[in-house]
Amino acid sequence: MNIHRIASSFSKAFILLISAMMLTQAAQANEPGSKKILVYISPVEYTHSVSLTNAYYQYWFFQGPTIEHAAAQILGAQFEGVSMCEGTSTGNTLIWLKPTMFYNPLMGVFYGKITANVYSGSGKYLSSYVGRSEKTGFIDVYPMQSIDAVYKLTMQNVADKMKTDPAFQVAMNESRPGNEAVTPCGLVPILQGPKTSIIDHFY
Numbered sequence: 001m002n003i004h005r006i007a008s009s010f011s012k013a014f015i016l017l018i019s020a021m022m023l024t025q026a027a028q029a030n031e032p033g034s035k036k037i038l039v040y041i042s043p044v045e046y047t048h049s050v051s052l053t054n055a056y057y058q059y060w061f062f063q064g065p066t067i068e069h070a071a072a073q074i075l076g077a078q079f080e081g082v083s084m085c086e087g088t089s090t091g092n093t094l095i096w097l098k099p100t101m102f103y104n105p106l107m108g109v110f111y112g113k114i115t116a117n118v119y120s121g122s123g124k125y126l127s128s129y130v131g132r133s134e135k136t137g138f139i140d141v142y143p144m145q146s147i148d149a150v151y152k153l154t155m156q157n158v159a160d161k162m163k164t165d166p167a168f169q170v171a172m173n174e175s176r177p178g179n180e181a182v183t184p185c186g187l188v189p190i191l192q193g194p195k196t197s198i199i200d201h202f203y
Helices: 002-029 063-078 143-163 166-173 185-190
Strands: 037-041 050-053 058-061 082-084 093-104 109-120 125-136
Touching: 037 063, 037 185, 050 093, 058 143, 063 082, 063 093, 063 143, 093 143, 093 166, 093 185, 109 143, 109 166, 125 143, 125 166, 143 166
Parallel strands: 037 082, 037 093
Antiparallel strands: 050 058, 093 109, 109 125
């Protein structure tokens, strides 16, 4: 009997501890010093390289570092409280950046695309913004400089669309109720996102 009482007491204590931790996280997310925007980039972008090719040359690179640099520089200059996602971090707005790069060897043009899926701090899908840009260059002559430049222009295109959307401004600055659950930014990939079609997979 005593064992059952001890087990019951332990279970109640454990539940109270978990509840307290969730409420603490929610309270911290609403503090003035908390981040308003957390940027998530898939780990795959740092470990899986992509290639750009022409008739005689192939250039491989990782999109993660250049996208992270573009986001920190462009979004950091346009909005207050921007930070990169660190697993369990929480914020008012979560942004998942999905980059795509294409090179046209006949035209000698780099084409960049960034899809930014935006979620509330509680994990509710809000909207998507698609940025595009292009730049002439050659993949065998300082290609990374062209790639960096294209992604900065593309990120600026995304930021401009965010700034002109009143709904995004509200989501970024809105305070959540203290008892509302928060979603760690590292869980963004499992959140329900926008409906897509096969057309969305083409540039």
